[in-house]
Amino acid sequence: MKKILNYWPYLIALIPQFIFNNYLLIVITTFLVGLTSRFYIKNKWVLVKMFLLELLTFTIIFLIVGDRIFYLDEILLNLNLSESLLVIIFPIFNALNISILFFTGYMLGTLLFGKKIATNTALS
Amino acid sequence: MKVIKTVLTLVLCIGWIFITNYKFEPINSIGPLLTYKTGLLSIPLPENEIKEIHSNKHKPKVYIDDIGIPHIYGKKNNDVAFGMGYMHAKDRYFQMEMITRTVLGEMSEVFSEETVSSDSFWTPYEFDRKSKELLEDYKKNAPEFYEYLLAYSEGVNEYLLHNKNTDPLYKIFGETPRDWKPEYSLLVTWYMSWSLTYFDQHVGLNEVLTSLSDEERDYFYPLHPKGLKTILPSNDSIKTRKKKKYLESVATTNIEENTNPLGFHTGIGSNNWVVNAIKTKNGKSILANDPHLFLTLPEAFYEVHMVSGSLAVYGFSIPGVPVIVSGHNNQVSWGITNGEWDLVDRYQLKVKNDSLYFYEDNWVPFDKKQYTIRVKGKKDKLINHKTTLHGKVIQENNKEYYAQYWYASDKSYSVKSMFEMMQSKNWDDFTSSLKDYGYPPQNFIYTDKNDNIGVVCAGKLPNRDQNYMGELLDGTQKSQMRNAIDTLWYTQNPSNNFLFSGNQQPIQNNTYFGYHGLKDDYRVERINSLLHEKNDWGIDEIQKMQSDEVDLSFFEFKELLDIYGVDNKYQELVNGLMDWNGDMKADNNQALIYELLRRGIEKEAKKFAKKYLKVNRSPSFKYFTKYLKDKEYVIANATPKNEILNKVLHSVDSILNHHHGKEWKKETYKNISTLKINNISFIPGLGVKIEDVGGNTNTINMNTKYHHPVFRAIYEMNKEEIKAYTVLAGGQSGKINSNHYKDQLELWRKGKYKQSQFVNTPDELKNIKNIIKFN
Numbered sequence: 070m071k072k073i074l075n076y077w078p079y080l081i082a083l084i085p086q087f088i089f090n091n092y093l094l095i096v097i098t099t100f101l102v103g104l105t106s107r108f109y110i111k112n113k114w115v116l117v118k119m120f121l122l123e124l125l126t127f128t129i130i131f132l133i134v135g136d137r138i139f140y141l142d143e144i145l146l147n148l149n150l151s152e153s154l155l156v157i158i159f160p161i162f163n164a165l166n167i168s169i170l171f172f173t174g175y176m177l178g179t180l181l182f183g184k185k186i187a188t189n190t191a192l193s
Numbered sequence: 194m195k196v197i198k199t200v201l202t203l204v205l206c207i208g209w210i211f212i213t214n215y216k217f218e219p220i221n222s223i224g225p226l227l228t229y230k231t232g233l234l235s236i237p238l239p240e241n242e243i244k245e246i247h248s249n250k251h252k253p254k255v256y257i258d259d260i261g262i263p264h265i266y267g268k269k270n271n272d273v274a275f276g277m278g279y280m281h282a283k284d285r286y287f288q289m290e291m292i293t294r295t296v297l298g299e300m301s302e303v304f305s306e307e308t309v310s311s312d313s314f315w316t317p318y319e320f321d322r323k324s325k326e327l328l329e330d331y332k333k334n335a336p337e338f339y340e341y342l343l344a345y346s347e348g349v350n351e352y353l354l355h356n357k358n359t360d361p362l363y364k365i366f367g368e369t370p371r372d373w374k375p376e377y378s379l380l381v382t383w384y385m386s387w388s389l390t391y392f393d394q395h396v397g398l399n400e401v402l403t404s405l406s407d408e409e410r411d412y413f414y415p416l417h418p419k420g421l422k423t424i425l426p427s428n429d430s431i432k433t434r435k436k437k438k439y440l441e442s443v444a445t446t447n448i449e450e451n452t453n454p455l456g457f458h459t460g461i462g463s464n465n466w467v468v469n470a471i472k473t474k475n476g477k478s479i480l481a482n483d484p485h486l487f488l489t490l491p492e493a494f495y496e497v498h499m500v501s502g503s504l505a506v507y508g509f510s511i512p513g514v515p516v517i518v519s520g521h522n523n524q525v526s527w528g529i530t531n532g533e534w535d536l537v538d539r540y541q542l543k544v545k546n547d548s549l550y551f552y553e554d555n556w557v558p559f560d561k562k563q564y565t566i567r568v569k570g571k572k573d574k575l576i577n578h579k580t581t582l583h584g585k586v587i588q589e590n591n592k593e594y595y596a597q598y599w600y601a602s603d604k605s606y607s608v609k610s611m612f613e614m615m616q617s618k619n620w621d622d623f624t625s626s627l628k629d630y631g632y633p634p635q636n637f638i639y640t641d642k643n644d645n646i647g648v649v650c651a652g653k654l655p656n657r658d659q660n661y662m663g664e665l666l667d668g669t670q671k672s673q674m675r676n677a678i679d680t681l682w683y684t685q686n687p688s689n690n691f692l693f694s695g696n697q698q699p700i701q702n703n704t705y706f707g708y709h710g711l712k713d714d715y716r717v718e719r720i721n722s723l724l725h726e727k728n729d730w731g732i733d734e735i736q737k738m739q740s741d742e743v744d745l746s747f748f749e750f751k752e753l754l755d756i757y758g759v760d761n762k763y764q765e766l767v768n769g770l771m772d773w774n775g776d777m778k779a780d781n782n783q784a785l786i787y788e789l790l791r792r793g794i795e796k797e798a799k800k801f802a803k804k805y806l807k808v809n810r811s812p813s814f815k816y817f818t819k820y821l822k823d824k825e826y827v828i829a830n831a832t833p834k835n836e837i838l839n840k841v842l843h844s845v846d847s848i849l850n851h852h853h854g855k856e857w858k859k860e861t862y863k864n865i866s867t868l869k870i871n872n873i874s875f876i877p878g879l880g881v882k883i884e885d886v887g888g889n890t891n892t893i894n895m896n897t898k899y900h901h902p903v904f905r906a907i908y909e910m911n912k913e914e915i916k917a918y919t920v921l922a923g924g925q926s927g928k929i930n931s932n933h934y935k936d937q938l939e940l941w942r943k944g945k946y947k948q949s950q951f952v953n954t955p956d957e958l959k960n961i962k963n964i965i966k967f968n
Contacts, residue, residue, distance in 0.1 A: 086228055086229055086230055087229060087230055088230065089230060089231075090230055090231060090235075091231065092214075092222075092224055092225035092228060092231045095228060095230070095231065096210065096214070096224070127229070130229060130234075131234075134229075134234050135234075136238065137233070137234055137236060137237065137238055137930065138233050138234060138361075138930075139930070140361070140879075140929040140930055140934075141233070143878075144878035144879060145878070147877075147878040147879075147880065147882075148877065148878045158227070159227060159234070162223075162227045163227060163228065163229070165209075166209075166213055166224060166227070166228070169206050169209045169210070170210065172206060173203060173206035173207065173210065176199055176202055176203050176206065177203060179199065180196070180199050180200070180203065
């Protein structure tokens with residue numbers, strides 16, 4: 070049960086990208102979820118955990134709706150790039166982006182409110 | 194230490210956020226583009242479906258076939274206009290918005306600083322105001338047409354209301370479609386007029402008129418070439434023009450070159466022709482049309498079929514305008530080519546202090562007006578526009594001041610004329626509908642179910658002095674012109690049983706339409722000779738003719754070889770040409786050699802003009818080869834003619850050996866004839882490279898740097914039914930995520946066609962994939 074509680078901020082951080090049409094709103098809410106999660110999760114491997122969770126989620130989404138951007142294959146081919154790059158670009162970018170937004174909030178929270186920075190580092 | 198590490202980590206994270214939010218104008222930032230809900234992945238693919246949409250006013254039913262062509266059925270004309278608006282928006286809204294933004298001078302609101310020069314050109318014409326005034330005029334004087342435009346506009350907005358997120362291009366530029374206004378349909382006329390009539394050759398022409406003797410001028414740059422095959426019957430009896438004094442010529446270089454690919458370039462290359470029942474094997478008249486424009490994806494035209502109580506029409510529309518510009522109804526068919534009439538006057542000004550111009554013995558200040566250009570992501574730009582009584586002020590690179598007046602920037606009733614034209618039942622309806630047609634001047638070819646054929650050259654022509662030859666006008670004097678008159682030049686049922694136009698001069702008389710003698714007419718000659726020789730035309734033969742790639746200029750070049758002989762060194766080069774037929778096919782080695790030779794001759798003509806004629810404008814290929822062949826006519830101290838020929842042969846021999854070595858005989862024309870079609874947004878990677886295309890600047894199936902056939906259409910008429918065979922250079926949809934974005938491109942490349950469905954009721958339609966019903 071404790072473990073689940075420890076993961077729910079990560080799960081909440083996944084939601085804004087699927088409900089808001091406004092990118093600024095996605096940035097702000099993901100950042101705020103990261104900021105508040107400072108109080109609920111252990112500060113260990115935060116960036117990595119968020120990255121892997123988002124990578125998994127977005128890869129599933131990409132497999133479902135990836136055909137919507139079929140035309141990008143041709144752009145890559147025209148630019149002499151491999152079309153398989155798309156499968157890498159979209160999930161990796163989103164995993165990095167959401168996890169960094171979340172992590173930025175989390176780190177700022179740690180800097181502003183945290184006292185355990187000296188003992189635990191989120192990057193370690 | 195840990196705090197520093199945390200701060201550094203935060204700085205890196207903020208750096209990432211900054212980069213992913215940074216806009217590389219005009220492209221949207223990478224963050225929103227790649228995120229699911231805000232980016233490209235959020236745009237659903239178009240689906241095949243039966244959709245029912247509630248509509249209070251207009252209730253058309255739209256059946257979309259497997260090529261994306263909408264068949265729109267409604268009770269009234271306004272119902273089908275509404276359906277057409279809906280479909281134009283569905284498939285081409287980005288294109289429509291870009292065209293209207295161009296004409297309004299509002300491109301920089303989307304494309305940022307890249308389009309400020311375009312907006313600076315368009316804004317001072319005040320087309321926003323003019324289009325609103327024109328709409329008000331229609332409201333008062335043509336209420337039926339006004340209501341039709343309103344219905345179309347409502348159809349466009351009905352689509353946009355629920356479909357703002359369907360086009361990836363809007364996402365890429367971080368924009369959303371803006372609402373359509375009824376007057377926007379009228380803006381497209383000015384866009385087409387710019388593309389088809391905004392050319393100004395007067396400075397170069399003035400140099401020709403002043404620097405050369407009459408004899409030289411008539412030899413190299415004839416205004417009235419003898420034997421010119423005009424659109425309407427002509428004879429060569431021209432009254433001699435009065436001798437006049439021209440303004441002193443001004444040495445110029447390239448000031449008349451148009452650098453915008455979408456603008457006017459000489460030799461656009463549109464064709465239309467018609468043969469009556471006597472000339473066809475099955476006794477049905479056939480009309481063919483293949484307009485040429487700068488090709489983009491999507492291209493300029495959209496195929497549509499509309500049936501209402503009083504209207505049944507099929508053909509090609511321009512997105513944004515609810516009329517068929519080339520097509521047929523159930524009685525008549527028509528096709529268009531550009532008139533290429535000279536609609537620009539250029540005045541030479543006498544200016545002092547960069548602010549005063551001499552006019553009727555007085556120094557008069559320029560009229561100045563300031564316009565604001567809104568630029569996306571940047572500060573507004575202010576432009577200062579100067580005008581004189583003769584038109585807008587232009588200061589060229591040579592520091593000379595000119596005033597320019599473009600007649601087609603005036604209001605014209607062309608859209609209404611075409612609205613009436615598409616409802617014509619016979620020749621009389623057809624010609625009377627075109628009486629008010631203004632800009633851009635077009636050659637409308639015609640046939641009907643009763644086997645009448647005709648051609649109308651319609652448009653407003655500047656009311657110029659009878660002695661005018663295209664020279665610069667004197668800006669210190671009062672303007673004699675500045676008004677254009679409605680013209681309607683036509684002919685019907687000629688004795689040779691065919692008619693055609695290929696952008697040539699409408700008629701050879703003392704009227705100045707433009708300096709058509711500056712360009713070659715090999716394409717016109719080819720169309721004329723093919724139509725003249727054959728008397729058993731069928732659909733297959735007409736289709737082949739639209740893809741004809743024979744360059745008649747080759748035979749004039751060949752005469753040169755016969756006259757001067759060929760040096761042994763180049764014998765191998767020309768051996769293959771001796772029994773070649775001039776067919777510029779992509780897989781042909783001779784076509785490659787000849788195209789290089791032809792370009793070589795043109796290059797020499799340019800040098801010759803500068804060095805010996807002392808003018809910047811070079812004579813056309815035809816008149817330069819005439820000079821080279823002519824053993825009598827000589828220019829003092831000029832390079833001997835056989836030397837010029839040898840120079841060209843040497844140059845081509847060197848090019849081939851340099852690039853291909855001894856293997857050059859295996860190389861073909863496709864090495865240099867490949868065509869690249871860009872997406873309308875010019876985003877790299879969205880374009881298509883088409884190899885294996887033949888043709889050149891002189892062929893019916895033209896292939897030049899700028900122009901290609903945008904569609905090909907053939908209409909076969911008889912009393913029982915009308916058959917149409919068409920193909921678009923691309924596809925119906927402008928959306929890069931649509932199956933119809935370029936699904937006709939391969940057919941077009943191969944010169945193949947699809948047969949259209951022109952039926953009275955939707956039950957008779959085949960291959961319907963989507964149905965949209967407005968209830």
